Amino acid sequence: xxxxxxxxxxxxxxxxxxxxxxxxxxxxxxxxxxxxxxxxxxxxxxxxxxxxxxxxxxxxxxxxxxxxxxxxxxxxxxxxxxxxxxxxxxxxxxxxxxxxxxxxxxxxxxxx
Amino acid sequence: xxxxxxxxxxxxxxxxxxxxxxxxxxxxxxxxxxxxxxxxxxxxxxxxxxxxxxxxxxxxxxxxxxxxxxxxxxxxxxxxxxxxxxxxxxxxxxxxxxxxxxxxxxxxxxxxxx
Numbered sequence: 001x002x003x004x005x006x007x008x009x010x011x012x013x014x015x016x017x018x019x020x021x022x023x024x025x026x027x028x029x030x031x032x033x034x035x036x037x038x039x040x041x042x043x044x045x046x047x048x049x050x051x052x053x054x055x056x057x058x059x060x061x062x063x064x065x066x067x068x069x070x071x072x073x074x075x076x077x078x079x080x081x082x083x084x085x086x087x088x089x090x091x092x093x094x095x096x097x098x099x100x101x102x103x104x105x106x107x108x109x110x111x112x
Numbered sequence: 113x114x115x116x117x118x119x120x121x122x123x124x125x126x127x128x129x130x131x132x133x134x135x136x137x138x139x140x141x142x143x144x145x146x147x148x149x150x151x152x153x154x155x156x157x158x159x160x161x162x163x164x165x166x167x168x169x170x171x172x173x174x175x176x177x178x179x180x181x182x183x184x185x186x187x188x189x190x191x192x193x194x195x196x197x198x199x200x201x202x203x204x205x206x207x208x209x210x211x212x213x214x215x216x217x218x219x220x221x222x223x224x225x226x
Contacts, residue, residue, distance in 0.1 A: 002154060009152075034214060043116070043202050043217030044155075089155065093213075099168060100215060102155035 003027045004092050006103035014111050019077040021106050023090030026071065030092040030101075035064060035075045038087045038105070047088075048075070080110045114138055116218035118203050124224045125193065133188040133221045135203030143208045144186040145215065146178060149200040161186060162208060193225045 005024045013019045023033075031052035036044035050057040050064045050073065057064050063076045077084055090103040116137045125131050137144060146158040160168035161180040175197075177189040186203055200222050204215040 004154065032213075036217070041121075041219070041222075043118075043204075043219045046214050046216060049214060091155075091215075099157060099160065100155075104152060104154050 002104075003030075004090055004101045004103045006088075006090055006106050008106050009104070010107040010109070012109045012111060013080045015082055016079045019075075019080045019084065019108055019110065021075040021077075021088050021090075021108065023073045023075075023103055024071060025073075025092050025101075027092070027094065027101075028071070029094040032093045033064070033066060033073050034091045034093075034100075035062075036089040036091060036102075037084075038089060044089055077108075080108075082110045082112050084108060085110050116203060116205055116216055118201075118218035118221050120221060121219060122222045122224075124226065125190065126226055127193060127195070129190075129193075131190045133190065133201055133203075133223075135186040135188075135218055137184055137186075137203075137205035137216075137218075139205055139207075139216060141205040141207045141216075142183055143206045143213075144180060144183070145204040145206075146186065146188050147202040147204060147217075149202055149220070155202070159188075190223075193223075195225050198223055198225045 034049040035047040037047045038044045048062045066073045087105040087107045089105045091100045093100045119134045143162045148156045158172045159178040179187040200220045202220045203218040206213045206215045
C-alpha cells in the first residue's frame, strides 16, 4: 500500500515560469515531509523540508506548501531554470521510528 | 571524500555469483539505510541500522544480507540473486536526534543480474 503518491510522472514547464509538483499522502501520523531532487546516475539530493507545524517553507526559488487537512503537499519552483530538470521525490516520515516513505517521483523538464 | 560514497557504481553479476556493495558516510551520522530503486516504483526501504544495530528489515529476501561493522560503513552482501533484483541500490545516512531528520544519499550502485 503506497502511503506517499506522486500522481504526475512527468511535467514540462517553460523556463522562467512556475513549476508545481504535487504529492499526496494517506498516513495522518506523518509529521515531516521532504523533497529530494535526483539527476540521472546520481543519488537523491535533499532539497527542502517542512514540519507539520508549518504550512509553508521557503528557500530561495523553492517553496513547499503543506495542507494537512487534504494530506497534500506541493513544491513550487519559481522561476524555473533548465538546471532544475530532474526527477523530484516527495518523502514523509512519522514521529515514531525513522522510516521514510517515498513517492514514485515526478520528472520535471524545464524547456529553455 | 565527503558525504556518502558507494562502490561500485555499476555491477553486473550472474545468478550464482556472490558480490558485496559498500557504502561509507563521512558525515558523522548514527544511522544508515539501504534502499532499492526500481523503475516506476517508490524507493523501497530495505534495511535500517541505528547506532550499528539493525532496527528494520522490511521483509527483504535472505539473498540480501546487510552488515554494519561501524557507524561509518555499511555493506550489502548479495548471493544467488534473481533478474528481478536488477535495480539501483541506494545507501543513505542520517543523524537521528529527534523526530525530524534528513537523509543524505549516496550516488547508488546500478546492479544488473543476468
